[in-house]
Amino acid sequence: MLARPRYGVTLATLLAIWAAVPALGAEPSASQILKRALDLNSGIVDYTARARAEFHAPEGADVPEGQRSMVFDFRVLFKRPNQVKIEANQPVMLPRQLFAFGNLGTTIAREGRVSLVGKRVVDGVPIYNVQVAPPEGTEGAKMLFWIHGAKWTVLRMKMPASGGNQQSFELDIAWTYARVQGYYVPTRISVSLPGMMFGPNVWGQGRASLTMTDWRINVGLKDSVFAR
Amino acid sequence: MLALVRIELSKLYRRRGTYVSFACLAALVLLVAVPISCYKEKVDHSLRDELSSGMGDDWVVGGKVLAGPFVPRVMLFWPMRKLVVNILLALFAAMAGGSAIAGEYSAGTLRTILTRPPARWKVFVAKFVVMAIYAASLAIFFGLFAFIVGYALFGRGALVFADMPADMGSGPRPMGAPIIQEGAAVQMLGQAYLLMGVSIIAAMSLALFVSSFTSHPLTAAGAALGILLLSTIVGTLGSAPKEIEFLAFFRTIRPYLLTTHMNLYEIPLARGLDQAARVALTSSAGWLAGYCAAFFAGGLLVFRRRDILC
Amino acid sequence: MEPVIECQGLTKRYGSLLAVDHVDLAVGRGEVFGFLGPNGAGKSTTIRMLLGLIRPDAGRALLFGQSVAAGQRRVLKRVGALVESPALYDYLSGRKNLEILSDMSGGCPRKRIDEVLELVGLSGRQKDRVGTYSHGMRQRLGLAQALLPKPELLVLDEPATGLDPEGIVEIRNLLRYLGESEQMTIFVSSHLLHEVQATCTDVGLLSRGRLVTRGRVADLLRQGHLEATIGIDDAARGREVLRSLPFVLAVESEDSALRVRVEAERLADANRALVAAGLAVSALVPRQGNLEELYMSVMTEAGHACSSAD
Numbered sequence: 001m002l003a004r005p006r007y008g009v010t011l012a013t014l015l016a017i018w019a020a021v022p023a024l025g026a027e028p029s030a031s032q033i034l035k036r037a038l039d040l041n042s043g044i045v046d047y048t049a050r051a052r053a054e055f056h057a058p059e060g061a062d063v064p065e066g067q068r069s070m071v072f073d074f075r076v077l078f079k080r081p082n083q084v085k086i087e088a089n090q091p092v093m094l095p096r097q098l099f100a101f102g103n104l105g106t107t108i109a110r111e112g113r114v115s116l117v118g119k120r121v122v123d124g125v126p127i128y129n130v131q132v133a134p135p136e137g138t139e140g141a142k143m144l145f146w147i148h149g150a151k152w153t154v155l156r157m158k159m160p161a162s163g164g165n166q167q168s169f170e171l172d173i174a175w176t177y178a179r180v181q182g183y184y185v186p187t188r189i190s191v192s193l194p195g196m197m198f199g200p201n202v203w204g205q206g207r208a209s210l211t212m213t214d215w216r217i218n219v220g221l222k223d224s225v226f227a228r
Numbered sequence: 229m230l231a232l233v234r235i236e237l238s239k240l241y242r243r244r245g246t247y248v249s250f251a252c253l254a255a256l257v258l259l260v261a262v263p264i265s266c267y268k269e270k271v272d273h274s275l276r277d278e279l280s281s282g283m284g285d286d287w288v289v290g291g292k293v294l295a296g297p298f299v300p301r302v303m304l305f306w307p308m309r310k311l312v313v314n315i316l317l318a319l320f321a322a323m324a325g326g327s328a329i330a331g332e333y334s335a336g337t338l339r340t341i342l343t344r345p346p347a348r349w350k351v352f353v354a355k356f357v358v359m360a361i362y363a364a365s366l367a368i369f370f371g372l373f374a375f376i377v378g379y380a381l382f383g384r385g386a387l388v389f390a391d392m393p394a395d396m397g398s399g400p401r402p403m404g405a406p407i408i409q410e411g412a413a414v415q416m417l418g419q420a421y422l423l424m425g426v427s428i429i430a431a432m433s434l435a436l437f438v439s440s441f442t443s444h445p446l447t448a449a450g451a452a453l454g455i456l457l458l459s460t461i462v463g464t465l466g467s468a469p470k471e472i473e474f475l476a477f478f479r480t481i482r483p484y485l486l487t488t489h490m491n492l493y494e495i496p497l498a499r500g501l502d503q504a505a506r507v508a509l510t511s512s513a514g515w516l517a518g519y520c521a522a523f524f525a526g527g528l529l530v531f532r533r534r535d536i537l538c
Numbered sequence: 539m540e541p542v543i544e545c546q547g548l549t550k551r552y553g554s555l556l557a558v559d560h561v562d563l564a565v566g567r568g569e570v571f572g573f574l575g576p577n578g579a580g581k582s583t584t585i586r587m588l589l590g591l592i593r594p595d596a597g598r599a600l601l602f603g604q605s606v607a608a609g610q611r612r613v614l615k616r617v618g619a620l621v622e623s624p625a626l627y628d629y630l631s632g633r634k635n636l637e638i639l640s641d642m643s644g645g646c647p648r649k650r651i652d653e654v655l656e657l658v659g660l661s662g663r664q665k666d667r668v669g670t671y672s673h674g675m676r677q678r679l680g681l682a683q684a685l686l687p688k689p690e691l692l693v694l695d696e697p698a699t700g701l702d703p704e705g706i707v708e709i710r711n712l713l714r715y716l717g718e719s720e721q722m723t724i725f726v727s728s729h730l731l732h733e734v735q736a737t738c739t740d741v742g743l744l745s746r747g748r749l750v751t752r753g754r755v756a757d758l759l760r761q762g763h764l765e766a767t768i769g770i771d772d773a774a775r776g777r778e779v780l781r782s783l784p785f786v787l788a789v790e791s792e793d794s795a796l797r798v799r800v801e802a803e804r805l806a807d808a809n810r811a812l813v814a815a816g817l818a819v820s821a822l823v824p825r826q827g828n829l830e831e832l833y834m835s836v837m838t839e840a841g842h843a844c845s846s847a848d
Binding site: 231232234235238239242243244335336337338339340341342343344345346347533535536537 | 586589590591592593609611612613614615617619621622623624625626627628629630634638639641642643644645683
């Protein structure tokens with residue numbers, strides 16, 4: 001019971017951001033880089049995919065026995081703007097933002113203060129470090145993105161967070177992609193879960209991940225599919 | 229000794245009355261499970277609401293939320309489990325334990341068997357063992373039947389269930405329902421039902437002890453049940469908030485009551501068997517073992533010296 | 539030879555009531571011993587102490603020199619007992635009851651169960667539940683369970699209670715057979731004095747917890763007074779002669795004969811006196827005494843204000 005909200009919030013935060021990935025030419029500004037990342041999959045109206053969500057609590061975490069390690073296999077159906085359906089033979093509960101492209105990213109891009117804080121070239125391709133700070137006059141955490149300079153995919157993100165015990169820690173999220181029907185879609189999103197999320201004396205590392213395969217994009221899903 | 233145990237088992241399971249308790253438990257499971265099956269969709273929606281309780285529309289709930297493990301879990305729904313374990317199962321155990329000696333005493337059959345060579349302590353031990361088997365089999369049957377009915381009606385799947393914390397009354401829950409995967413749910417519920425068997429053995433031990441010095445099975449069962457209910461009432465008073473000062477005495481004795489530790493089967497339901505749960509479980513199991521040993525020793529002492537007048 | 543049953547100062551008290559009062563009794567091998575006394579005299583308490591069902595307050599109750607109360611229960615393998623009304627498991631068949639009780643004694647061949655069922659005439663009903671048996675059939679089954687281990691000592695407490703006349707005769711014949719052919723020692727308490735007289739070699743009379751008489755039936759019946767009918771040519775003179783004799787206790791005319799009551803062993807002296815007085819004695823017929831008279835006489839002497847054996 002304790003694990004679920006943390007697990008969900010973690011995935012919600014990190015995966016909502018995968019959509020914030022630009023696609024652009026040479027040496028753009030920080031805002032342009034972020035916009036390209038966000039617009040990367042704007043051509044996707046709907047999709048279906050097979051998915052597996054995993055959650056493994058860190059050693060020593062105060063988590064009920066049955067929820068220490070969980071694996072959910074399911075099929076996800078998405079249609080813009082925000083309709084998500086999960087089909088599984090077991091209950092699955094996940095943040096909507098995990099599957100809805102761009103919403104959170106758009107918010108960040110529109111309202112945050114974006115700055116380019118670094119650049120590194122790997123195999124001849126630039127990897128941009130973009131920092132998004134909360135809008136002027138508001139409090140909040142700064143997020144750091146690593147964005148691929150050729151594919152405009154978000155490769156990694158770091159963000160500070162705090163647990164229920166007021167301990168602060170840093171979430172580190174990584175994406176891998178595959179090209180499907182001309183789009184770069186995420187095939188794996190993984191996040192390491194610091195022990196401090198679960199208690200002051202938990203030093204182990206937990207992890208959560210979402211693997212998505214068998215992508216079918218723009219298949220023409222009807223709204224009735226999503227009716228409850 | 230094994231021959232005596234076999235004889236006592238044969239006597240117990242050849243008596244039609246023995247199966248009344250099993251039939252009652254089966255009926256109880258069906259009474260709960262069949263309506264759930266009839267209103268499957270409503271229950272399904274309600275469980276989805278439970279899952280996303282307090283999370284708004286930001287969360288998507290999907291997949292099968294009503295599956296086999298739901299039935300054995302709902303049988304242990306608070307406060308129903310209090311009624312089932314502390315009253316119904318305790319009643320069956322008290323009646324069986326009560327009739328084991330007092331019943332045979334009043335029917336005169338104790339006189340017949342005690343004119344045979346086996347020592348009285350062996351007869352008592354055999355009765356205790358068989359009654360313990362019976363008590364445990366009640367809980368195991370209850371759990372197994374609930375699983376069978378659950379899987380027959382709803383098939384395989386994980387468990388979604390939000391219980392009311394015992395000390396919260398009818399207030400709101402702080403969180404939504406947890407999702408417990410099928411394997412973990414089966415394990416957790418299996419542990420709970422097995423531990424319930426341990427609780428019922430303790431209740432039966434009390435009844436067998438009372439039975440060793442009473443002359444009628446109903447007297448023995450009634451007295452044992454009365455003690456259990458009294459203990460439950462005292463325990464309930466003892467769990468009242470600390471602000472109610474005049475209940476301080478009950479708070480003091482609550483940790484030592486038989487019925488307090490008979491609740492050990494609730495431990496895996498709340499947390500699974502993690503480290504903290506194991507500590508709590510070991511403590512309660514130790515108390516129950518102590519109670520059982522005391523009832524056993526007391527009963528044996530009385531039974532060995534008792535004059536068979538009937 | 540060591541007695542099969544031996545009571546030494548056997549005493550049992552229930553509160554202020556002295557149920558068995560320092561009873562000393564020995565029953566030898568091969569005896570068919572009738573244990574008599576009114577209700578509440580302490581017969582059943584004595585039997586229960588012998589079998590270890592009741593703990594004596596003082597004294598010892600030994601079977602084959604062993605005290606069951608002191609834990610020497612193996613001796614019960616040599617004993618078959620039916621204490622008061624037969625108490626059996628109503629929900630089991632007659633045969634299953636015997637199998638269970640046989641197993642409690644270490645088991646016996648299934649053929650033996652067939653034999654005892656045949657012996658008590660229950661072969662045809664052996665598979666029926668005992669709950670469907672008549673009182674007489676239960677009594678027979680109780681007897682069968684007592685005979686099951688081929689005992690050297692058979693202890694029966696009111697075995698003929700509830701039996702029809704035919705059943706009583708069967709029990710009488712069975713006890714005779716067991717005593718004579720099987721050389722079994724039989725200790726039987728009964729209200730049916732004529733049955734005891736017809737069956738038993740020895741009797742003991744218990745009154746208010748005390749053993750007031752014990753001996754061979756034939757000897758006891760010869761003790762005290764003897765009645766006889768005397769055929770004589772001059773009844774009037776004969777009556778005068780007899781009344782003058784100090785050992786003649788009573789003389790009555792009966793048609794042309796006389797009916798006299800003399801002290802035991804003095805009938806020949808009475809005959810001698812009549813002949814010496816020149817009277818012609820044509821017949822001298824001693825009347826056989828009976829247990830009922832002895833019982834009443836002893837009980838009256840013991841101060842028991844009862845009018846019958848029950």
